[in-house]
Amino acid sequence: MAGTDSSASSRQSSFNSLAKDLELPLEQGCLTIVVLGASGDLAKKKTFPALYHLFEQGFLQSGEVHIVGYARTNLSDDGLRGRIRVYLKGASEEHVSEFLQLIKYVSGSYDSGEGFEKLNKEISDYEMSNNSGSSRRLFYLALPPSVYPSVCKMIRTYCMSPTSRAGWTRVIVEKPFGRDLDSAEELSSQLGELFEEDQLYRIDHYLGKELVQNLLVLRFANRLFLPLWNRDNVDNIQIVFREDFGTDGRGGYFDQYGIIRDIIQNHLLQVFCLVAMEKPVSLKPEHIRDEKVKVLQSVNPIKDEEVVLGQYQGYKDDPTVPDDSNTPTFASIVLRVHNERWEGVPFILKAGKALNSRKAEIRVQFKDVPGDIFKCKKQGRNEFVIRLQPSEAMYMKLTVKKPGLEMATEQSELDLSYGMRYQDVKIPEAYERLILDTIRGDQQHFVRRDELKAAWQIFTPLLHDIDAGKLKAVSYKPGSRGPKEADELSEKVGYMQTHGYIWIPPTLA
Numbered sequence: 001m002a003g004t005d006s007s008a009s010s011r012q013s014s015f016n017s018l019a020k021d022l023e024l025p026l027e028q029g030c031l032t033i034v035v036l037g038a039s040g041d042l043a044k045k046k047t048f049p050a051l052y053h054l055f056e057q058g059f060l061q062s063g064e065v066h067i068v069g070y071a072r073t074n075l076s077d078d079g080l081r082g083r084i085r086v087y088l089k090g091a092s093e094e095h096v097s098e099f100l101q102l103i104k105y106v107s108g109s110y111d112s113g114e115g116f117e118k119l120n121k122e123i124s125d126y127e128m129s130n131n132s133g134s135s136r137r138l139f140y141l142a143l144p145p146s147v148y149p150s151v152c153k154m155i156r157t158y159c160m161s162p163t164s165r166a167g168w169t170r171v172i173v174e175k176p177f178g179r180d181l182d183s184a185e186e187l188s189s190q191l192g193e194l195f196e197e198d199q200l201y202r203i204d205h206y207l208g209k210e211l212v213q214n215l216l217v218l219r220f221a222n223r224l225f226l227p228l229w230n231r232d233n234v235d236n237i238q239i240v241f242r243e244d245f246g247t248d249g250r251g252g253y254f255d256q257y258g259i260i261r262d263i264i265q266n267h268l269l270q271v272f273c274l275v276a277m278e279k280p281v282s283l284k285p286e287h288i289r290d291e292k293v294k295v296l297q298s299v300n301p302i303k304d305e306e307v308v309l310g311q312y313q314g315y316k317d318d319p320t321v322p323d324d325s326n327t328p329t330f331a332s333i334v335l336r337v338h339n340e341r342w343e344g345v346p347f348i349l350k351a352g353k354a355l356n357s358r359k360a361e362i363r364v365q366f367k368d369v370p371g372d373i374f375k376c377k378k379q380g381r382n383e384f385v386i387r388l389q390p391s392e393a394m395y396m397k398l399t400v401k402k403p404g405l406e407m408a409t410e411q412s413e414l415d416l417s418y419g420m421r422y423q424d425v426k427i428p429e430a431y432e433r434l435i436l437d438t439i440r441g442d443q444q445h446f447v448r449r450d451e452l453k454a455a456w457q458i459f460t461p462l463l464h465d466i467d468a469g470k471l472k473a474v475s476y477k478p479g480s481r482g483p484k485e486a487d488e489l490s491e492k493v494g495y496m497q498t499h500g501y502i503w504i505p506p507t508l509a
Contacts, residue, residue, distance in 0.1 A: 029134030029167070031065045031439065032123045034159075036151060037142035038069025038080060038105065042174070046205075047142050048084045048103075050431035055099045056092070059436055066126040067103045070119055072110070080105040110143070111150040116158040123159065135167035138438060141174060148173055149190040156194040170438055172201045175266050176257060177447070180463055181456040188449050197449060201438045206267040207445040208430030208437075211388045215274040216288070218386075218394070228366070230341045235381065236494045237275060238363040239268045241351040245358075246312060246329070246478065252320025258327040258466070263351040265459045269296075270447070271388075272347055275362060276337055285444035289451060296454035298339045302462050304471060306334035306346075306493070310483040311473040312354040326466065328473045329353045332486040334493055335458070346493040350486065354478040360388040365495060380498030392427065393417040397498065 033051065035043050051067060054060045069080045081100040088096050106122055108115015127135050139155055141148060152171065161169045173191070178184030191200060206212055219225055228234070241263050247254045254262065273292040280287040310330030316323055330352030337347065366382040383397040395415040437445055447455075465471050476483045491497075 029064065029136060030127055030130040031060075031136045031138065032068060032126060033065065033138045033140065033435075034068045034070055034119065034123070035140045035142055036070045036110075039071040039073040039075065039083065040142055043069070043140075043142040044083055044087050046431050047140055047435075049087050050429055050435055052088050052096070052099050053429065053432045054436055055102070056095050062098065062102065064130075065102060066123070066130075068119065068122055069103060069105045070108065070115070071105075072107065074107055075105050077103065077105045110147050111154070113154065113158060116154040120159045124162075127165070133165060135161040135165040136439075137161045137167070137169045138172070138435075139170070140172045140435070143174070145173070145176060145178070145187065148187065152191055152194045168199070168441070169195075170199050170201060170441075171195060172203050172435070172438055174203055176261055177202055177266075177452055178456065179257070179261065181453065181460040184452055184456045188452065192449065198441075198443065200449075201434075201443065202447040202452065203434055204266050204270050204447055205430040205434065206270055206388075208428075208432075208434040209388055210427045211386055211392050211394070212271060212274065213433075213445070214394075215271075215386070216283075219274075220279050229364075231343055231345045233366055234345055235365050235367045235496075236346045236348065236490075237365070238348045238350060238490070238495065239271050239275070239361075240363065241268060241360045242355045242357050243353045244355055244479075246315065246354040247318060247321075249318070251315065251318030254329075255321050255325055255327045259329055259331050259351050259353065260333070260459060260463060260466075264331060264333060264349050265455060266447075268349045268351060269455050269458070271362060272335065272349065273451075275364075276342060276347065278341070283444070285442060288444050289448045293448070293451050293454055295337065295339070296451065296458065298337050298342075299458050300336045300338050302333060302335065302458065304462075304465070306489065307462065307471065308332040308483055308486045308489050309466065309471055309473040310352065310476045310486070312352075312478045313475055314478060315354075326469055326473055328466065330355075330473075330476060330482045330486070332482075332489055333462070334489070346495075348490055348493065348495065350482075350490075352482045355482055356479050359390065362386040362388070381496055383498070391417065 035047050035051075037043050038048075051060065055062075055065070075083075081103055084103070085096060085100065088099075104122060106115065106119045108118060123137060137159065139159070141151060143151060155169070155171065159169075161167045171191075178187050219229060270292075273295055277291040277295045280291045308331065309328040311325070311327065312329050315321060315329055316325055321327075332348060332350040335347040335349060337343070337345070362385070364384040366384075368381060379399060380397065382399070385393075385395050385397065387393040387395075393416060395417075398414060434445060437443075462471075474483045474485060481487065487497075
């Protein structure tokens with residue numbers, strides 16, 4: 001049966017050791033996970049499948065967890081279970097049925113007490129029947145940010161963990177956290193009046209990706225990188241997100257935000273923090289988040305001449321998109337860090353839709369070799385590439401001797417491809433990892449309030465200029481690399497493209 005195998009005991013033992021190192025509390029007893037917005041796409045496609053995978057692997061136990069869906073839609077328990085089942089593909093039917101039986105459904109409004117009173121009764125009845133003496137309540141808000149204040153007020157008023165019982169109440173909120181600095185601060189203030197900071201988990205699923213989580217280990221557990229990771233050796237760093245499809249019917253929603261708010265200000269900026277931050281005092285969540293805040297506060301104001309905006313041709317054909325829309329579907333932005341480690345090194349954050357490929361990666365390009373006796377500069381520089389998705393990998397582009405009788409050079413790579421090296425290991429999805437972190441009380445991979453403020457301080461002036469029409473998005477063809485101006489900007493700030501070399505993910509064939 002799911003949740004009862006010996007590997008689950010091994011995982012719990014491993015976590016107990018880690019929790020001791022991080023000074024996290026080791027908790028047992030009944031747990032209720034409430035998914036608000038349970039009938040929506042995010043809950044069905046991401047949240048419930050993540051909970052199922054945690055259950056399947058033994059991290060959620062049948063006798064200790066109760067899952068409640070809450071939404072306005074009029075549904076029965078079985079109605080919600082049927083909607084969820086179709087997204088649990090390739091799973092054991094026995095495990096799926098057992099998991100679905102843990103799920104109940106409560107229907108109600110997001111801004112009135114009646115529904116939340118019913119929700120609290122459902123939770124309380126389970127806690128009483130469980131008779132564990134504890135009350136751990138996790139609320140996942142798979143909802144638009146506009147309803148966060150009212151929903152959180154209802155949770156605070158009607159659904160908090162009783163003070164008479166041991167336990168906690170924690171709330172996961174999804175991005176976007178505001179549209180600019182003022183709106184983010186207003187939202188933070190509203191939620192801060194209701195919950196303590198250690199009860200709020202601002203989720204950014206990029207922080208749950210395997211290769212993103214590997215960044216700290218890579219940087220600070222390997223002597224090789226310690227002397228190289230600075231302005232003396234690094235010429236430039238690119239953090240890139242590319243999609244090969246457009247807004248696909250979501251144009252009206254996307255047009256309210258644009259690519260900077262949707263991807264760069266959160267996902268790519270979080271990756272930037274882990275690439276650029278200093279070594280934390282320890283692995284405790286607050287020590288790590290302290291260093292992220294410091295590096296964000298060291299970023300200089302963005303210069304207009306170091307920004308390229310694009311909008312793919314056909315974007316405004318969507319009837320939900322205004323004909324005069326200036327919303328960028330592509331952006332390339334140079335960040336410059338004013339500190340001892342990174343002074344003079346450009347960080348190029350680039351994201352776009354309807355491009356010629358789909359990938360997310362970090363490219364650390366090193367400086368040219370001084371006194372190049374092999375005359376191989378034209379072949380390209382050393383680059384350390386971390387492929388976040390798809391085909392997770394890390395590889396170092398090196399110049400080597402070309403096999404044969406001639407002293408000729410070419411570019412090759414040292415390659416760690418996860419699909420080859422870890423063939424029998426299932427790489428967890430970001431959402432399941434982050435939900436498990438929340439249950440464990442580990443806030444390392446969540447965004448703290450002052451970190452959110454520092455992030456918005458970087459981008460708000462630029463976003464206001466775009467909204468006011470002071471910066472215009474140039475047109476680019478779908479299926480292309482994006483605006484040619486973006487490549488020109490990268491070249492201008494120092495990036496040297498490698499010609500004639502293509503990284504090919506290794507296969508078992």
